[in-house]
Amino acid sequence: MKTSQLLIPTLREDPGEAETVSHRLMLRAGLIRKTAAGIYTYLPLGLRIIRKIEQIIREEMNRAGAQELLMPIASPAELWKETGRWEYYGKELLRFKDRHERDFCLGPTHEEVITDLFRREVRSYRQLPLNFYQIQTKFRDEIRPRFGLMRGREFIMKDAYSFDTDDAGAKISYQKMYDAYTRIFTRCGLTFRAVEADTGLIGGDVSHEFMVLAETGEATVVYSDQGSYAANLERAEVLPPSHPDDELPRPLTPVATPQCRTVEEVTAFLTISSRQLVKTLLYRADKETVAVLIRGDHDLNEVKLARLLQVTEVQLADPDTVSRLTNAPVGFAGPIGLTGVRILADHAIHMMRNMVVGANRADTHYVDANWDRDFRVDQFADLRNAQAGDPSPKGPGFLTLAKGIEVGQVFLLGTKYSKSMNATILDDQGKERLAIMGCYGIGVGRTAAAAIEQNHDEKGIIWPLPIAPFHVHLLPVSQSAKTADAVSRLYTDLSANGFEVLWDDRDDRAGVKFNDADLIGAPFQIIIGDKGLADGVVELKVRRSGEKSRVAPPDVVTHLLRLFGNTGLTPPAHSTFLA
RNA sequence: CGGGGCGUAGCGCAGCCCGGUAGCGCGCCUGCUUUGGGAGCAGGAUGUCGGAGGUUCAAAUCCUCUCGCCCCGACCA
Numbered sequence: 001m002k003t004s005q006l007l008i009p010t011l012r013e014d015p016g017e018a019e020t021v022s023h024r025l026m027l028r029a030g031l032i033r034k035t036a037a038g039i040y041t042y043l044p045l046g047l048r049i050i051r052k053i054e055q056i057i058r059e060e061m062n063r064a065g066a067q068e069l070l071m072p073i074a075s076p077a078e079l080w081k082e083t084g085r086w087e088y089y090g091k092e093l094l095r096f097k098d099r100h101e102r103d104f105c106l107g108p109t110h111e112e113v114i115t116d117l118f119r120r121e122v123r124s125y126r127q128l129p130l131n132f133y134q135i136q137t138k139f140r141d142e143i144r145p146r147f148g149l150m151r152g153r154e155f156i157m158k159d160a161y162s163f164d165t166d167d168a169g170a171k172i173s174y175q176k177m178y179d180a181y182t183r184i185f186t187r188c189g190l191t192f193r194a195v196e197a198d199t200g201l202i203g204g205d206v207s208h209e210f211m212v213l214a215e216t217g218e219a220t221v222v223y224s225d226q227g228s229y230a231a232n233l234e235r236a237e238v239l240p241p242s243h244p245d246d247e248l249p250r251p252l253t254p255v256a257t258p259q260c261r262t263v264e265e266v267t268a269f270l271t272i273s274s275r276q277l278v279k280t281l282l283y284r285a286d287k288e289t290v291a292v293l294i295r296g297d298h299d300l301n302e303v304k305l306a307r308l309l310q311v312t313e314v315q316l317a318d319p320d321t322v323s324r325l326t327n328a329p330v331g332f333a334g335p336i337g338l339t340g341v342r343i344l345a346d347h348a349i350h351m352m353r354n355m356v357v358g359a360n361r362a363d364t365h366y367v368d369a370n371w372d373r374d375f376r377v378d379q380f381a382d383l384r385n386a387q388a389g390d391p392s393p394k395g396p397g398f399l400t401l402a403k404g405i406e407v408g409q410v411f412l413l414g415t416k417y418s419k420s421m422n423a424t425i426l427d428d429q430g431k432e433r434l435a436i437m438g439c440y441g442i443g444v445g446r447t448a449a450a451a452i453e454q455n456h457d458e459k460g461i462i463w464p465l466p467i468a469p470f471h472v473h474l475l476p477v478s479q480s481a482k483t484a485d486a487v488s489r490l491y492t493d494l495s496a497n498g499f500e501v502l503w504d505d506r507d508d509r510a511g512v513k514f515n516d517a518d519l520i521g522a523p524f525q526i527i528i529g530d531k532g533l534a535d536g537v538v539e540l541k542v543r544r545s546g547e548k549s550r551v552a553p554p555d556v557v558t559h560l561l562r563l564f565g566n567t568g569l570t571p572p573a574h575s576t577f578l579a
Numbered sequence: 580c581g582g583g584g585c586g587u588a589g590c591g592c593a594g595c596c597c598g599g600u601a602g603c604g605c606g607c608c609u610g611c612u613u614u615g616g617g618a619g620c621a622g623g624a625u626g627u628c629g630g631a632g633g634u635u636c637a638a639a640u641c642c643u644c645u646c647g648c649c650c651c652g653a654c655c656a
Contacts, residue, residue, distance in 0.1 A: 012605065012617065013591050017649060037648065092655075109656080143580085143654055157656080209656085218655090315653085409656060441656060477615045511616040518616095529615055539615095 001470075002505045006044050009033075010516050020216045022452035023148030025461050029520050038145025038153035040445075045520065048469035049448050050156060054135050056187050056466060057158045057442060064180040066131035066160055071113045073137060077103035079112040083420045088312075094141045106139035111417045111439060114161045118435065119423035125165040128425065128435075129173050133160035135444065147216070149445035150405065156444040163435045165427060167414075170436035174206070174412045177440045181210050181408050188447060189464025191454060192407070195221045196231035198303050199411060206412040210442075211404030212450035221404040222386045227395030234303040236386040237393035240347035247353040250368040252336075258363045261331025263296045266365060270356065273297075277356045278349060278369075280333040282317040282325060282341070285309045289317055289325065291338055293345035293377070295352065298384040308344070308381050326360040334358030335375040336366060343376060346383040405450040408442040455544075461521030462544045465564070470502035472560065473522040477510035477529035486538065486553055487528050497557045518543065524560060 008030040017034070018024040026032045031046030042050055058068065077095070080086035086093070086105075094106045107113065114132055122130065135158045142153050149155065162173035178194065185192045190212050197209040209232055211221050223230035231237070260266040267274050277296030282289055283305060290309065294300045306314045319330050325341060326333045334357035335343050349355075354368040357375075371377050390399045417423070418435040427433045448467070455462045465471065472494055476487045487503065494501045502522060504513050510529075517525050527539040527548075537550040540559060551559050 009589090011590065016585085016591070019650075034648090090654095138656090140656080144650095144652090146650085151655085155656090313654090406656065443656065446656085475615095479614070509614060509616085509618065511614095511618085514616045516617090527615075531615065 001501070002503045004505050006502075008045050008516075008520070009043070010519055018148065020147045020150065020453070021456055022150065022216070022449040025452050025456060025519070026148055026449070029461055032149065038142055038151070040149060040152060040154075045469045046448075049463075049467055050444055052467040052469070053188060053444050053447050054156075054158070057135065057184055057444070060180045060184045060187070061133050061158070061160065063183075064131070064176045066133045066162075066177075066180075068134060069132050070134050070136060071107070071110050071117075073107055073139070074104050075107050075110075075113050077105065079116055079421075080105060083112055083417060085112070092140045092142065094139050107136075108138055108140040109157075109439075109441070110134070110136075110159055111161065111413075111437075112421070115417045115421045115423045115437070118161075118163055119418075119421060122163070122425060122435075125425050125427045125433075129162060129164045129169055131160055131162040131173060131177075133158060133440075147449070149449045150216075151218070152445065155446070158442040158444060160440040162438040162440070163418075163423075163425075164438075165425065165433065165436070167436055170412060170414075170438055174410060174438045177410050177438065178208060181410060181440070181442070184442065185210055185212070185407065185447075188451060188467050189455070190407070190447070190451060193221060193223060193230050193404070195223070195404070196235050197409060198232060198234045208410050209404075209406045210408035210410075212407050212447075212454060213402050214405050214450060214453040215403055216453055217403035217405040219404045219406050220401055222388075222390075222399045222401050224392035224395060224397035225400050226397030227392050229392045229394045229397070229399075231386075233385055233401070234301065236399070238347070238382050238384055238386050239391055239393050240380075240382070241351045244351040245353040249370045249373060250354050252369055252374050253367050254359055254361075254364055255367055256363060257332075257365045260363075260365070261329075266356065267296065270365070270367070272356060276352075276354070278335075278352070280335055280338070280358055282322050282333060283314045284317050284321070285311045285314045289321060289341050291333070291335060291341050291343045292383060293335060293343065293349050293357075294384055295346065295348045296356075298346065298348060298387070300346075300383060301385045304381075304383050305344075308379075308383070326358070328358070328360050328362050328364075332358040332360060332362060332364060334360050334366060334369075335371070335377070336360070336369060338375070342378045344379050344381060344383065345371070345377045347380055348384065349377065350380050405446065405453065406443075407447045407450050408440070410440045411438060413437040413439055456521075459515070460519035463521045463523060465523050468500075468521070468523050470500045470522045471524060472499050472501045473517045473520065473525045474501060474503045475510075475513045475517055475525055475527045476504065477513065477527055478531070478533075480530050482533055483528055483530055486533055490526065490528065490538070490553055490556060493553075493557055494560070497561075499557075499560065524563065526556065 010030045011028045014024055015027045018027055030043055032040045035041050077086055096104055138157045139154050145151055145153050164170040164173055192210055192212045194208045194210050197207040199207045220233035222233055222236045257266055257269055260269045263274050274296035279294045281292045302314050322330050356365055356367050357369045359366050386399050388401045415434040418437055423435050424432045425435055452461050474487055476483050491501055491503050523543050525541040532538050537552055539548050540551050541548045
C-alpha cells in the first residue's frame, strides 16, 4: 500500500498529553487519535495492528474449540438486576434510557447476556462443553482513564464464556483457555507471565492474569526466583515467620514521642528499626470497624483484609472515628487498652517481642509491648503485601517483584451467574444442574500498547513481526526513473509473495522517510536509491538491530524469507517466559 | 471524589504577574534551488486566545461561573 493512500499523521514532537512510551508512540506514529477522554479513534495503521492481534486471537480460540459470536453492546437493565450487578457495578456501568424510558447500559462485560442466551437455548449435558467468544467494543466508565489504549473507557476486548456440566469439565475448559492464552501472547511476541490473581468484580474462585512485564505496568507481580510460583501482589500469599524473636520480654514502658505520627518519625525519634514498630490501622468494613496490626516495615494488603472479613471493600477509618476509638489524634493508635473493635494482626506480629506500639494517647508510644502479655489479638492472619526476598509460598525460591501490564485474565466462575440467572441443563440422570462457567478476557488495544512498551527504542516502535502493521517498508531515496522503476518492481514482487508492503511514495527527503519508518516500526525496511542501484543493490535494514545488508533486487524476496525463518510467512518463534 | 496543573494557529509552546496592534518553532501553501538520516532562500495563509458573564475607555491578561483535558491519589480488567 502506498503512503499517499493512507492517513498516517506522524508527529515530529511529543504530544503533551502522553506520558507513557506506548501512548506517546501510538500518537506520534499516527496509530490513534483521541476523540474524548479515554475514547480513541483507530487510524488506518493502528487498526491494522488491532486486526492482526484479533486474528491471532481468533485462530487460537477456534483451535481451542471456542466458537465466535457477537453480542450487543447495549444490554437491558433486567439482566443486570437478576445478578445484582445493576447496583453492584457502580458508576463504572454507563447507563441510559431508551425512548420508552427503559433502562439500558453499555456492556462492560457480558456474563449476563451470554448466560441468558445459554439458558434459553441449551438444554442437555450432551451439548456441553460449550465455549463462546466475541471480539467487541466494551465500555467501562473508568474513574480515571489514562495512558492511551492502556486504560481507556471504550476498548476492544475479546471475551469468552465456557459452560460445563461439572467441575472437572470446567477445569478442563479453564486449562484450555489458559493454554490458548499462552499461545496467543507468545505469538504476539510478548514476554509475559501468568500469575495467580484476585477475582474482583467478576467473581469466582480461581483466576490467573496474564501479565506483560514492563516498567510502566500498573500491576505489581511477584514471582519465585527459582520455582514456578507467580502471583499478583494483591493475591500473593505470605508464609508466617517460623522463628520467634529470641529476646526476653522486658517491662512495658510508655515513652513520650512528641509530634511523631508516622513510622519514619517514630523510628527516627526512638532510633529503632521499623521492624520493631507495629502500626495499628483502623479500617471500616461495611458497618464494622476493625484494628489491624502490621509490622512497621510491612504494607497492609486491603484485598486480603476484605477477603478475611468477607466484605467487598474496606477503607481506612476517617480521623474522627480514629480519635473517638483511641482517644488520641491519628498517629498514636495502639492495641493496648483498645476496646470496642476486633483486633486483627498479621502473622509477623505473632513472633515479635518487645515491640513499639501507639499508646492511644497524644504524643505517646509504648516500648517493649508483648501481645500475649499486654494486649489481645482476636485473630492472626496473612494480611500484608509480599516483599522482595520473602520465601515463595509454594515451591522453592524467594520472591522477586516486577511491574506488569495485565493483558488477559481467566476466571473459573463456578455457578455465580448460572445460579442467579437459573441457567440449568439436564444431566445424564435427567436431573437439573447449574452450568459451571468460566470467563476469559483479553484487552486487544492493551495488548498492542504492551507490545510497544516492550518493543521500542529512542527512534520509535519495533513491531514484533506477527502483529506489525506491515512487514516491509519501501523507502525510495532518489528521484530518478531508475529508482522509481526498481521500487515499483520490488513492490509487485514482494506483494506477489505474500508480504505486506508499505511504500513511501511521498515526495520527501530521505531523512524524513527514514525517521518516519523508524517511528512506525515495520520490522524490515528496504532503501532504494541511485547510489545502491549503481552497484546493482538495494539496502535491506532490520529495524530491531539496525543491521543493513546490500541485496540485489531479484534476491530480496529470498533474503526476506530467510529472515522470516525459512518457512514462508510463518514468523520466527519468540520466547515465552522471562528467565 | 480529594489534591495539583493546563486550555493561545494543525502540533509543541511564549505572552497573562504589571490590561493597550496576538507571537515563536515545527507543520501547511506558492516559487526557485536542493535531494541517502527531519534541506536552503523568498513569499504566503491560518486564531471567535475553550465557553458564558462581569469589571474597564480598552481584557488572552483582572473577577465570577462553566466546559474540556492532563498528572498524583482513592478505584479497577
